[in-house]
């Protein structure tokens with residue numbers, strides 16, 4: 001059994017007539033442009049992978065490379081292996097284009113060479129890859145609070161390539177912060193937390209865009225603050241802010257990753273508007289102050305915001321990548337004293353004033 | 367005998383204990399036993415004899431609001447979780 005060699009004009013006609021086009025060049029040649037609808041099968045892989053690429057030995061195959069040498073060798077092997085309908089294009093690949101063959105121009109690479117190096121350990125993960133890393137680089141995450149819970153999120157989200165990080169905080173760095181707010185340091189006392197945060201993030205990853213919002217989130221500014229972001233990380237310190245944020249996030253369809261900490265205990269969940277419950281579904285009424293003291297009154301273990309903050313970052317990753325199972329509908333509780341996790345289910349409340357049947361926000365703002 | 371998890375803000379009323387073993391076939395009966403053992407707790411989590419709205423109660427992982435409220439039955443190996451909202455985070 002032998003194979004046939006054709007010129008570019010004949011090759012274009014054969015492809016139009018149903019010949020399966022197989023490109024036996026290398027990946028980098030393919031990346032610089034390739035035949036539309038072709039399958040990449042580098043010469044060195046032909047013997048090993050042809051059965052998977054073309055299981056039917058009688059199917060019409062059109063092989064090509066850059067000029068016709070490699071495709072001729074591949075075609076000869078395939079004929080020996082029993083393939084009955086193999087054609088090799090013996091012509092420079094430029095002739096294919098001149099002859100009117102369909103051609104994919106090179107795509108902009110998803111990552112620059114520097115990004116490929118920096119994020120190599122992460123792009124190796126099948127659920128992330130270069131596409132997932134591109135999503136992370138394009139993502140905008142807003143941290144409400146650049147303090148205890150915001151610190152680990154800022155560090156790890158920036159280090160791992162989340163492209164834009166917004167910091168909302170009007171506080172200055174104080175000595176009593178340093179035991180747990182690892183975004184700041186002893187040389188930053190008195191500095192605005194957003195400025196200190198920016199310095200630290202820049203040092204970790206100069207590519208991260210840091211947007212500083214040196215203000216306190218309230219009902220008047222919440223929609224402006226959150227509207228440009230994809231995911232909100234809630235690490236605030238009081239109930240009023242949490243309810244204000246919740247209502248605006250439901251209205252603007254922004255997922256909120258919620259974390260809270262107290263002494264040895266932490267809680268975390270993810271609110272995805274109209275898909276899972278919201279903060280008001282979970283806690284319709286806020287407790288009186290004596291049952292909800294702030295960290296400044298009650299104290300908090302230094303490592304606790306590290307644990308809870310990184311669990312929040314983990315949620316952010318999955319929301320951006322669209323992979324895995326988030327904590328939507330589940331409240332995860334961490335007990336540092338017993339080193340144990342517990343989980344309870346939380347439900348969307350049909351009577352919730354924010355996201356229930358009577359919600360004023362059912363109309364999608366977009 | 368079932369177990370009630372005491373949230374951190376209430377542990378000063380249980381001598382620091384994180385769990386209290388109770389008897390009672392319903393959430394309501396279990397809470398009565400809890401209050402009998404730790405009387406100071408009653409005023410902190412009930413208003414006019416009713417459990418305060420800001421405390422979520424779960425039997426195992428289920429919110430009793432979506433079951434039978436305080437009449438929800440409690441089995442011998444069940445865990446009751448009392449969970450008020452926590453605010454702390456940033457400062």
Ligand SMILES: [Zn+2]
Pocket residue numbers: 277278279280281282348349352353354355356
């Ligand atoms: Zn709701």
